[in-house]
Amino acid sequence: MRIVIADDSALLREGLRLLLEEAGHEVEAAAADGPGLVTRALSLRPDLVIADIRMPPSHTDEGLRAAQEIRRSWPEAPVLLLSQYVVIGYATELIESGTRATGYLLKDRVFDIPTFLASIERVAEGGVAIDPDVVGQVIASRRRTPLDDLTAREREVLELKGEGLTNVAIGERLMISGGAVEKHTQRLFAKLGLEADASVHRRVTAVLTLQGR
Numbered sequence: 001m002r003i004v005i006a007d008d009s010a011l012l013r014e015g016l017r018l019l020l021e022e023a024g025h026e027v028e029a030a031a032a033d034g035p036g037l038v039t040r041a042l043s044l045r046p047d048l049v050i051a052d053i054r055m056p057p058s059h060t061d062e063g064l065r066a067a068q069e070i071r072r073s074w075p076e077a078p079v080l081l082l083s084q085y086v087v088i089g090y091a092t093e094l095i096e097s098g099t100r101a102t103g104y105l106l107k108d109r110v111f112d113i114p115t116f117l118a119s120i121e122r123v124a125e126g127g128v129a130i131d132p133d134v135v136g137q138v139i140a141s142r143r144r145t146p147l148d149d150l151t152a153r154e155r156e157v158l159e160l161k162g163e164g165l166t167n168v169a170i171g172e173r174l175m176i177s178g179g180a181v182e183k184h185t186q187r188l189f190a191k192l193g194l195e196a197d198a199s200v201h202r203r204v205t206a207v208l209t210l211q212g213r
Contacts, residue, residue, distance in 0.1 A: 001025045001124055004044055006037035006051040006063060007082070016050065016110070023117050033057060034066035041070045041077065048124040052107075053083040061087070080123045082107050086137045103129035146192045154188040157181060 003025050007013045010032070017027045028044050031037040033056040041049050049070065051063040064087075067079045080103035103123040109131055110116050119129035150158065153174075160170045167181045174181070 001048060001120075002028050002044070002046040003048045003050060003120075004029045004031070004037070004040050004046045006031040006033075006040075006049070006055065006066070008032050008052065008055045008059075012052075012107075019110070019113065019116075020120075023113075025120075034062035034069075037063070037066045038069050041066075042073055045074065045077075047078065048120055049077060049079045050120065051079065051081055053081050053087060076101060078124050078126070079103070080105065080120055080129065082110070086131075086134050100128060101126045104134055105129065105131045106133055149191045150188055154184050154191070157184045158188055161185075 001024075003020055005013060005016050005020075005027055007016065007030075013030045013032070017030065020027055028046055029040040031040050031051075037049070037051055037055075049067070051067060053061055053063040055062040055066075063081060067077075067081060070077050070079065078101035082105055084107050086106065101123055103119055105116070105119060109119070122129045147155075156174060157170055160173060165173065167178050167185070171178045171181045
């Protein structure tokens with residue numbers, strides 16, 4: 001298989017090259033940044049492109065943006081992206097898009113050589129390879145709701161609002177001042193995305209959010 005690789009770390013590029021060549025593949029070119037990857041991939045049209053998501057010049061999602069640029073000119077380009085950490089936004093988009101010939105693995109997966117080699121073969125053949133840990137974190141993120149961001153005290157205040165208690169009564173129940181209750185109330189409204197709006201009764205909406213979980 002003809003492969004182009006991209007990573008800003010010379011050590012990682014060389015390690016990846018050795019691993020792939022020992023497995024019988026040919027690394028036709030290596031790049032250290034996004035623009036270099038785009039140039040080499042479009043000029044060589046390899047069987048697979050392997051790129052780190054974070055590379056110069058931005059050190060954010062340069063590898064991802066390079067892959068997107070490659071696909072604008074070469075839609076069927078087989079691309080496997082590597083990342084040190086899970087980028088939930090991209091992972092979610094990738095899983096939901098159903099885009100073929102695409103992979104997204106955590107870098108630690110490279111050390112599981114049989115699994116890594118099976119993944120690159122799958123992507124090169126037009127399949128999809130998503131790291132199990134990536135899938136797990138995407139699923140976990142979907143289960144999370146704004147209610148999970150409330151502190152224990154904010155949750156208590158909201159639950160007592162659900163019982164119909166006034167701020168004064170909540171303060172007496174929790175043995176805190178009415179001002180403290182109001183501060184917790186404003187914070188929980190903010191966390192639930194309930195901005196001041198004359199057309200929306202925030203207290204009722206917050207309670208309904210709690211009850212509907």
